[in-house]
Each structure stands twice: as structure tokens, then as C-alpha cells.
Amino acid sequence: xxxxxxxxxxxxxxxxxxxxxxxxxxxxxxxxxxxxxxxxxxxxxxxxxxxxxxxxxxxxxxxxxxxxxxxxxxxxxxxxxxxxxxxxxxxxxxxxxxxxxxxxxxxxxxxxxxxxxxxxxxxxxxxxxxxxxxxxxxxxxxxxxxxxxxxxxxxxxxxxxxxxxxxxxxxxxxxxxxxxxxxxxxxxxxxxxxxxxxxxxxxxxxxxxxxxxxxxxxxxxxxxxxxxxxxxxxxxxxxxxxxxxxxxxxxxx
Numbered sequence: 001x002x003x004x005x006x007x008x009x010x011x012x013x014x015x016x017x018x019x020x021x022x023x024x025x026x027x028x029x030x031x032x033x034x035x036x037x038x039x040x041x042x043x044x045x046x047x048x049x050x051x052x053x054x055x056x057x058x059x060x061x062x063x064x065x066x067x068x069x070x071x072x073x074x075x076x077x078x079x080x081x082x083x084x085x086x087x088x089x090x091x092x093x094x095x096x097x098x099x100x101x102x103x104x105x106x107x108x109x110x111x112x113x114x115x116x117x118x119x120x121x122x123x124x125x126x127x128x129x130x131x132x133x134x135x136x137x138x139x140x141x142x143x144x145x146x147x148x149x150x151x152x153x154x155x156x157x158x159x160x161x162x163x164x165x166x167x168x169x170x171x172x173x174x175x176x177x178x179x180x181x182x183x184x185x186x187x188x189x190x191x192x193x194x195x196x197x198x199x200x201x202x203x204x205x206x207x208x209x210x211x212x213x214x215x216x217x218x219x220x221x222x223x224x225x226x227x228x229x230x231x232x233x234x235x236x237x238x239x240x241x242x243x244x245x246x247x248x249x250x251x252x253x
Contacts, residue, residue, distance in 0.1 A: 061074075113149040124139075151220060172209070173208075176215065180249060183238075184223065184238050195232030195233050197234070201241070235253070
């Protein structure tokens, strides 16, 4: 700034001094401001890294023992998440066990009709069966076992389609009495071989809307289980009737 004063002798005294403006102050402080920002950013990055590790590490530790994940929850907000993972793990293990059991059962069930078909076919091929009655009987048994084998293969294919989410049902008006009778006749000789007495009680003319192959598999599974898990001499009753305008199918051992 500038200042002037007139002295008593008539002379003028002038005094001037440089004045700092806002911009000059800013220019002088700019390096310090930049260094401070950089230092703050570095400190924030380091601090955020440390905090993130401190928060995430307990969550990572939860994965070390998934069987007891719900017992190692570091934050109460994660309890529903841990319980969901635990439930999903149990479901997957159960599904895998069911898959293994299904494979083992199917392997056994496939072997049974194949053995029967092979045995009867070999007997007939080698001429060990001479009587026409026996030939017809064995031919009928081969036909029944072939049908049973076909249904088992169909069940396997349906299971595979259901796993892939591509199961396609063919909805039609099906005679449940006819379906039950067909399964009953196909499995009657198996019950006889085990010493199990079977009875069939059906009412003709009862129709349902459904997929015939699935209905057949359902009836076959129930009757086969009844035969398999009934100790001889036992009794299995297959019923199909109309009850209160509904078709009721039941297997009682």
C-alpha cells in the first residue's frame, strides 16, 4: 500500500510497502496444502485397509468350518446369513445322500429284472422248457420284467429331467383303476416269490387328470416298498376307490 504526508518545510514524505493479496497468500500456501492432501489420502488409504482387514478377517474365519458356521458369527448382523448357509449346506448334503441312495437302489432294481429275463431266456433257448404251458408262463414273466425294466428306466430319465429342470409332464385323463391293476399284475409274482399275499380292491371308472407315467411310477414305488419291507408271511392290499368325489389310492401292509 502507499502513504504520503507533507512535512512542515513543504517537502512530501512518501512511504510504500508491498501488500499481499488473497491470491499471493494462496500461491504461498499451495505446496503445503498439496502435501497435506497427499498425506491425508495416504493415511486414509492405510486406515481403510487396516479397518477392512479387521472387519473381513472374522468373516473369512467363518468359512474354515462350514459345519458349525452358525457358532462362529463375529457380528450379530451376520447371524441370518450364517444360518442360511448352514441350512443350504445341510440341504445339499441330504440331496447328495438321496442321490447316492437312489443310484444304489436303482442299480439293485435294474439288476433284478435283468437277472430274471436272462434266466428265463436262457432256459428257453437251451431247450430246458418243453411244455407249452411253461413256455407261455416264462414268456409272460419275461414280458412283465421287461415292462418293469422299462418303467425303471423311465423313472431314471424323469429324475434326470427333474434335476435339469426340464421335466415335461403329459397331462391327460387317466384311468387310475387300470393303472393300479397294471402295476399290481406286474409285481404279483415278486410278492409270491417273497411269500407275500396280495389283494387288489379297485372301483372301475375313476379317472384323474395327470401324467400317466408318473402315476404308474408312484403306484409302482408304493407297492414295491410294501412288498420289500413286509416280512413274510405278510399281506399287502392295494386299494383304489372314489371317496367324496376324490380318487383315493392306497397301499396297506
